[in-house]
Amino acid sequence: MDFELNETQAMVRETARAFSDRVLRPRAAEFERAERIPSEVLKEMAELGLMGVNVPSALGGSEAGAVSYALAMKEIARGCAATAVTMAVTNMVSEVIAGFGTAAQRETYVPRLVGGEYEAGSFALSEPGAGSDPGAMRTTAVRRGESWVINGDKQWITSGDRAGVFVVWARTGGPGTAGLSAFLVEGGTPGLRVGKREDKMGIRASSTVPLVFEDCEVPSSALLGVEGGGFKIAMMALDGGRVGIGAQALGIGEGALDDARRYATERQQFGKAIAEFQAVQWMLADSHAELDAARWLVMRAAWLKESKRPFSQEAAMAKLTASETAWRVCNRAVQVHGGYGYTREFAVERRMRDSRVTMIYEGTSEIQRLVIARGALRG
Numbered sequence: 327m328d329f330e331l332n333e334t335q336a337m338v339r340e341t342a343r344a345f346s347d348r349v350l351r352p353r354a355a356e357f358e359r360a361e362r363i364p365s366e367v368l369k370e371m372a373e374l375g376l377m378g379v380n381v382p383s384a385l386g387g388s389e390a391g392a393v394s395y396a397l398a399m400k401e402i403a404r405g406c407a408a409t410a411v412t413m414a415v416t417n418m419v420s421e422v423i424a425g426f427g428t429a430a431q432r433e434t435y436v437p438r439l440v441g442g443e444y445e446a447g448s449f450a451l452s453e454p455g456a457g458s459d460p461g462a463m464r465t466t467a468v469r470r471g472e473s474w475v476i477n478g479d480k481q482w483i484t485s486g487d488r489a490g491v492f493v494v495w496a497r498t499g500g501p502g503t504a505g506l507s508a509f510l511v512e513g514g515t516p517g518l519r520v521g522k523r524e525d526k527m528g529i530r531a532s533s534t535v536p537l538v539f540e541d542c543e544v545p546s547s548a549l550l551g552v553e554g555g556g557f558k559i560a561m562m563a564l565d566g567g568r569v570g571i572g573a574q575a576l577g578i579g580e581g582a583l584d585d586a587r588r589y590a591t592e593r594q595q596f597g598k599a600i601a602e603f604q605a606v607q608w609m610l611a612d613s614h615a616e617l618d619a620a621r622w623l624v625m626r627a628a629w630l631k632e633s634k635r636p637f638s639q640e641a642a643m644a645k646l647t648a649s650e651t652a653w654r655v656c657n658r659a660v661q662v663h664g665g666y667g668y669t670r671e672f673a674v675e676r677r678m679r680d681s682r683v684t685m686i687y688e689g690t691s692e693i694q695r696l697v698i699a700r701g702a703l704r705g
């Protein structure tokens with residue numbers, strides 16, 4: 327077993343860490359207040375190669391692998407979780423198009439996504455009545471001559487108000503998962519309307535919007551993969567996406583532990599730093615150990631993906647463990663800060679709110695357990 331990072335992985339991690347420390351950590355509260363990640367921040371991330379970490383260099387990506395991607399995601403989330411989710415979905419969309427697209431689709435969209443011409447990409451799977459169960463989706467795509475006409479509603483679409491391209495799932499055939507296909511829809515296509523931003527508990531600088539498709543016509547060349555093959559594309563994309571959200575959760579947790587450690591050594595009570603009290607040490611120790619365990623689950627899942635081995639189960643275990651760990655670690659970090667931790671003056675309350683969604687999006691903890699249980703029962 328080799329736990330060392332290779333040169334590329336170490337370099338990607340350093341690049342992401344330096345950017346996160348210089349730009350994101352000092353400005354995350356400002357981004358949250360403005361409810362927006364500035365365009366120039368996303369542009370700089372693209373220039374640093376962070377929008378296509380695991381995308382072939384022939385398409386403008388960094389081609390640094392899935393482990394490098396997880397490391398970069400963790401570092402970005404340490405600075406700003408909202409920026410991290412924008413990066414996560416854009417990387418996922420880039421990878422999906424690079425993996426399943428035709429040569430023309432790959433060459434049209436991937437360089438724009440990873441190079442920053444597009445601010446973001448969006449993944450439009452969920453609907454008001456189809457979240458955990460995408461097989462219940464009602465959006466349809468119907469052939470009309472050389473086009474597809476899409477009608478329906480999408481919900482919870484990350485970066486939907488600033489995406490250059492959307493991967494949109496719609497029903498082209500019968501009921502259930504076998505009747506679904508995926509399409510590439512450009513931002514601004516007539517018939518695609520972006521709804522009002524959700525007023526969320528956390529990751530408030532990242533936008534989450536509903537989409538309405540009303541006779542939205544796209545060319546037949548917009549079909550991604552084969553007709554009826556959309557559900558499998560979504561599941562494979564989500565396997566990778568879950569490693570990314572696991573890494574995001576880890577980054578949020580690591581950031582909260584850093585904050586708690588710093589505060590505990592500075593804050594004096596009863597004549598000494600509170601870090602000298604066992605009550606505080608045990609909170610830090612539990613957080614440290616639990617994050618380390620989650621880290622190896624995330625890295626193993628990323629390594630399996632990079633090694634082109636099956637990793638659905640491991641991605642689900644990584645995401646479940648990292649997201650639930652991040653929540654506990656943030657909660658303890660707030661506790662270490664006492665009353666100050668409950669105010670906006672310190673980052674831990676934001677980190678706690680931001681961490682909560684990692685147990686929900688990219689598949690809830692319950693869906694991760696369902697995936698894990700299926701594997702456990704198979705033996």
Ligand code: CAA
Pocket residue numbers: 411415449451452457458459460461482483484503504557558561562564565638687688689690693696697
């Ligand atoms: N890889 C490849 N194929 C897969 C697969 C995977 N990981 N998982 C399932 N499939 C295939 C199955 O083999 C099966 O194929 P056949 O029909 O050929 O046998 C087909 O897909 C149907 O599979 P299931 O019967 O297992 O499907 P299901 O309806 O029981 O659903 C599920 C399984 C795991 C519950 C799935 O629906 C799921 O993951 N739900 C959660 C959805 C989710 O994560 N949504 C997140 C939204 S995106 C988001 O949050 C992004 C963001 O903005 C941050």
